[in-house]
Amino acid sequence: MKDTNVMKLEFLSKSTNEGFARVAVASFISQLDPTVEELSDIKTAVSEAVTNAIVHGYENTIGKIYITVKIDERNITIEVKDKGKGIENIEKAREPLYTSKPQLERSGMGFTIMESFMDKLTVRSSLGKGTTIVMKKRVN
Amino acid sequence: MTDFKFNGSTLIVKINEEIDHHTCDLIKNKIDLAINFRNTKHLIFDFTGVNFMDSSGIGMVMGRYKNMHKNHGTVAVVGLKPTVKKIFTMSGLFKILSEYKNVEEAMKSEVKMA
Numbered sequence: 529m530k531d532t533n534v535m536k537l538e539f540l541s542k543s544t545n546e547g548f549a550r551v552a553v554a555s556f557i558s559q560l561d562p563t564v565e566e567l568s569d570i571k572t573a574v575s576e577a578v579t580n581a582i583v584h585g586y587e588n589t590i591g592k593i594y595i596t597v598k599i600d601e602r603n604i605t606i607e608v609k610d611k612g613k614g615i616e617n618i619e620k621a622r623e624p625l626y627t628s629k630p631q632l633e634r635s636g637m638g639f640t641i642m643e644s645f646m647d648k649l650t651v652r653s654s655l656g657k658g659t660t661i662v663m664k665k666r667v668n
Numbered sequence: 669m670t671d672f673k674f675n676g677s678t679l680i681v682k683i684n685e686e687i688d689h690h691t692c693d694l695i696k697n698k699i700d701l702a703i704n705f706r707n708t709k710h711l712i713f714d715f716t717g718v719n720f721m722d723s724s725g726i727g728m729v730m731g732r733y734k735n736m737h738k739n740h741g742t743v744a745v746v747g748l749k750p751t752v753k754k755i756f757t758m759s760g761l762f763k764i765l766s767e768y769k770n771v772e773e774a775m776k777s778e779v780k781m782a
């Protein structure tokens with residue numbers, strides 16, 4: 529039988545939950561015995577996606593964030609979803625150093641970090657409806 | 669959980685927690701207060717106690733650099749763990765600040781350079 533596993537999280541878009549979310553995902557992933565570096569890359573990518581949902585998606589109003597993590601043998605798929613304001617221009621948003629909130633000392637490196645720390649990053653978004661980030665990584 | 673130490677015109681900031689969007693606002697405020705408390709010429713970040721940092725930390729370091737740079741001050745960093753160093757390298761932070769082995773080395777070089 530193929531070795532698969534799934535977990536889901538739902539929590540409020542409060543900044544205290546950023547630490548909770550990345551630790552919860554990391555602890556679920558740890559059943560695959562990833563290296564310290566792989567685990568840390570995944571924690572960072574999750575932190576980026578969740579922070580974006582809080583800061584940009586909900587702009588510090590309270591909404592819900594949904595995370596699904598799927599394990600399929602050594603392949604991990606992480607989905608982070610918000611029902612916030614959405615992204616107008618995804619291509620531009622993914623450019624390194626682009627930020628819509630420079631006044632908050634954001635550096636515009638979130639998507640670049642997710643992209644380089646994970647194997648694959650997909651962004652789906654629709655204005656007024658929300659954003660879904662899907663990240664994939666294979667651990668050895 | 670951030671410790672501050674003054675040594676002449678040098679301010680040493682030792683951060684002892686994970687740096688993310690949730691923690692960095694408070695850290696920023698404390699550092700800015702400390703910088704303005706004395707006439708700080710050199711800012712040294714001690715990251716020995718930092719096991720996690722995401723892009724919020726890039727903004728935090730960059731913002732402090734801008735403040736110091738306005739007054740012709742310098743910024744340095746010591747104690748980067750490999751995972752944190754990866755973020756520094758990726759984001760180009762080493763273009764605006766130098767990394768040293770320890771606080772003593774940083775003090776020697778930064779004060780001499782000024």
Ligand SMILES: Nc1ncnc2c1ncn2[C@@H]1O[C@H](COP(=O)(O)OP(=O)(O)OP(=O)(O)O)[C@@H](O)[C@H]1O
Pocket residue numbers: 576580581584585586610612613614615621622626627628629633634635636637638639640659723724726727
């Ligand atoms: N979930 C989201 N909902 C709405 N807009 C988003 C979302 N995620 C990202 N964005 C938009 O994409 C831009 C780029 O995101 P990215 O994470 O790369 O940078 P940042 O969050 O602005 O800065 P940093 O992550 O370095 O602190 C954001 O400035 C924002 O405009």
Ligand SMILES: [Mg+2]
Pocket residue numbers: 576579580637638639723
């Ligand atoms: Mg971001």
